[in-house]
Amino acid sequence: MPAPHTDDIALRVRAIESLLVEKGLVQPAALAAIVETYETKIGPHNGAQVVARAWTDPAFKARLLSDATAAIAELGFSGVQGEDMVVVENTPTVHNMVVCTLCSCYPWPTLGLPPNWYKSAPYRARAVIDPRGVLTEFGVELPPEKEVRVWDSNAELRYLVLPERPAGTEGMDAAALAALVSRDAMIGTGVATSSSGAAR
Amino acid sequence: MLPETGWPSGMAPPGGGPSPVFREPWEAQAFALVVALHQAGHFTWPEWVATISAEIRQAQADGDPDLGPTYYRHWLAALEKIVLAKTLAGNSELRLRRMECAANPPGKHDHPARREPIRVV
Numbered sequence: 001m002p003a004p005h006t007d008d009i010a011l012r013v014r015a016i017e018s019l020l021v022e023k024g025l026v027q028p029a030a031l032a033a034i035v036e037t038y039e040t041k042i043g044p045h046n047g048a049q050v051v052a053r054a055w056t057d058p059a060f061k062a063r064l065l066s067d068a069t070a071a072i073a074e075l076g077f078s079g080v081q082g083e084d085m086v087v088v089e090n091t092p093t094v095h096n097m098v099v100c101t102l103c104s105c106y107p108w109p110t111l112g113l114p115p116n117w118y119k120s121a122p123y124r125a126r127a128v129i130d131p132r133g134v135l136t137e138f139g140v141e142l143p144p145e146k147e148v149r150v151w152d153s154n155a156e157l158r159y160l161v162l163p164e165r166p167a168g169t170e171g172m173d174a175a176a177l178a179a180l181v182s183r184d185a186m187i188g189t190g191v192a193t194s195s196s197g198a199a200r
Numbered sequence: 201m202l203p204e205t206g207w208p209s210g211m212a213p214p215g216g217g218p219s220p221v222f223r224e225p226w227e228a229q230a231f232a233l234v235v236a237l238h239q240a241g242h243f244t245w246p247e248w249v250a251t252i253s254a255e256i257r258q259a260q261a262d263g264d265p266d267l268g269p270t271y272y273r274h275w276l277a278a279l280e281k282i283v284l285a286k287t288l289a290g291n292s293e294l295r296l297r298r299m300e301c302a303a304n305p306p307g308k309h310d311h312p313a314r315r316e317p318i319r320v321v
Binding site for chain 1: 253260300302
C-alpha cells in the first residue's frame with residue numbers, strides 16, 4: 001500500500017493530465033514518448049561520446065570550446081535544456097565543477113536528468129561555499145595549487161565539464177575512451193581515470 | 201564515508217550507482233507534462249524555471265529541507281501554477297477534475313479482476 005500522500009499526489013498528476021489531454025493541449029502518446037526517451041535514451045553516455053570525440057579530434061575540441069551547442073549538435077544531442085551549452089575544459093592547473101544554485105538546471109541532452117544530490121539544497125549551497133570540501137566528499141583530491149572554478153548553470157545556459165584525458169590511454173579509440181567518462185566527471189564532481197567510467 | 205555535515209541520509213551517495221530516473225510513475229508523468237507543454241510553445245523554459253525555483257524557495261521557507269526526494273512535488277506544484285497562470289486550465293475545473301479522479305480510481309470500473317485464465321487453448 002503506498003502512503004496516503006503518494007496517493008494524493010498521484011491523483012493531482014492524474015487530474016491535471018486528464019484535463020490537459022481533454023483540452024487537446026497534450027497527447028498521451030507524446031507524453032509516453034517523452035518518458036521513454038528520458039528513461040532509456042538520454043543519459044551521460046551521450047556526454048561521454050562528446051568528451052571522447054574531443055579527446056581524439058582536436059578540430060572538434062576547438063569547435064566544442066568555441067561553440068559547444070553547435071559542436072554537440074553535430075553528434076545529435078540537442079533539445080530541451082541543451083539550447084545554450086558551454087563546455088569548460090579541465091587542465092593540469094584548473095578544475096571545473098558545475099552547480100545550479102537556484103534549482104536544478106542541467107544539460108539534459110548530454111547528461112540526462114540530474115541525480116538527486118544535484119537537486120538538493122546542500123549541494124546547491126555547499127558547491128559554492130566550500131567546493132573543495134564537496135570535492136573531497138566525492139573522492140576528488142586536488143593539489144592545493146590547482147584552481148577550482150564553480151560554474152552556475154541556469155535556465156538559459158548550461159555547463160558541461162570536459163575532463164582531462166587520463167594518462168595511459170594514448171592507444172584507445174573514441175568508443176573505448178567514452179567508457180572512461182562518468183557522469184560526475186562531466187559535472188566536475190569526479191575525474192576520468194583509466195579505469196573509471198560507468199557513464200551509462 | 202560522508203561527514204555529518206555532508207550528504208543527508210536517504211540520498212544516493214555521491215558518485216554512487218545509477219539511480220532510477222523516476223522513483224514513481226507520477227514523477228515521470230509530471231515531468232513529461234511540463235516538457236510537452238513547453239515543446240508545444242505554451243511557455244518558455246526560463247518562465248518554467250522561474251516558476252519552479254519560486255516553488256522551491258517557498259518550500260524551503262516553509263521548512264522543507266529540500267534534499268532532493270521532494271523535488272517532483274515542487275515540480276508538480278509549479279506545473280499547476282503555470283497551467284493556471286497561462287490559463288491553460290481554470291482553478292475550479294482542476295479542483296472538480298481531482299474530485300472526479302478521486303471518485304474513479306484508475307482501472308476500478310473498466311478492468312475487473314479476473315482470477316481465472318481468460319483464455320485457455
